[in-house]
Amino acid sequence: MTLLTRCPSGIKGTAVALLAVVATSWGAVARSGEFSLSSPEIKANGTISAKHVFNGFGCTGENISPALSWSEAPPQTQSFALLVHDSDAPTGGSGWWHWLVVDIPASSSQLKAGAGSADGKGLPKGARQIRSDYGSPSWGGPCPPLGNAPHRYTFTLYALPVKTLELPPDPSAALVGFMVNSQSLGKASFTALYGR
Numbered sequence: 001m002t003l004l005t006r007c008p009s010g011i012k013g014t015a016v017a018l019l020a021v022v023a024t025s026w027g028a029v030a031r032s033g034e035f036s037l038s039s040p041e042i043k044a045n046g047t048i049s050a051k052h053v054f055n056g057f058g059c060t061g062e063n064i065s066p067a068l069s070w071s072e073a074p075p076q077t078q079s080f081a082l083l084v085h086d087s088d089a090p091t092g093g094s095g096w097w098h099w100l101v102v103d104i105p106a107s108s109s110q111l112k113a114g115a116g117s118a119d120g121k122g123l124p125k126g127a128r129q130i131r132s133d134y135g136s137p138s139w140g141g142p143c144p145p146l147g148n149a150p151h152r153y154t155f156t157l158y159a160l161p162v163k164t165l166e167l168p169p170d171p172s173a174a175l176v177g178f179m180v181n182s183q184s185l186g187k188a189s190f191t192a193l194y195g196r
Contacts, residue, residue: 033072037157037188041066041113044190048153053194054134054143065099065116065139070109070157074185077159080104081180082111083173086142088151097173098153099139100130102180103164115139126164130176142194150195159185 042048053061068082082101089096099116101123108124115122116139120129134140144151158180165179 035070035072035074035159035186035188037068037070037155037190039066039068039155039190042155042190042192044192046192047150048142048192048194052141054141056134057143058146059141059143059196061141061143063139063141064114065111065141067113068111068155068157070188073106073159076161076185077106078163079106079160079165080108081158081160081165081176082155083158083177083180084139084153084155086144086151086153088144088148090145090148094174097133098141099132100137100173100176101127102130102167102176103127105163130167130171130173133173144195146196148195150193152191152193154189154191156187156189158187161185 038044042052050061051064052066053059053063055061055063070080073080079102082099082104083097084099086096086098101111101116104111104127105124108127111124112122116129118136118138120127120138123129129137131137132140142151142153160180160183162183165176165183167176167179
């Protein structure tokens with residue numbers, strides 16, 4: 001700024017304008033490189049289709065996990081964790097965990113449709129599923145109570161600085177959530193809706 005105060009007024013105005021353009025351009029570049037998560041099958045703020053809805057508890061969906069992809073993870077990332085949660089579930093405050101996948105290799109940039117099957121064969125090598133609130137380590141799709149307003153299902157991918165989380169063999173979703181949040185380098189998420 002000292003240099004600008006010594007410039008003639010015309011040059012000073014040009015310099016200030018040039019700095020504003022550079023700052024605006026830099027902001028656009030920074031925003032375009034943000035960590036992001038999306039699905040070709042579920043649009044942000046859209047409605048989840050029957051293909052992904054749970055099959056049980058009165059619901060008759062196909063219970064197939066959606067395809068997901070991500071980009072621009074923080075450079076220090078060594079693994080990812082994916083958590084899918086319904087904060088509107090009538091559980092007295094804890095919500096409902098629909099899918100938890102940890103130790104996803106940093107080299108991965110997607111999960112294919114159906115990767116959340118019970119056998120986990122569609123997951124990247126090294127990744128593992130944690131028991132959801134349905135009681136099994138696999139994708140459990142939406143199934144809100146009949147007559148409820150549409151619930152919000154939040155898909156969140158966390159970038160982590162470790163290759164594997166130090167977890168016991170059958171951890172609770174709460175423990176996984178604590179471990180993931182305490183080490184997160186950054187997260188990307190989107191929310192979709194489902195009601196019946």
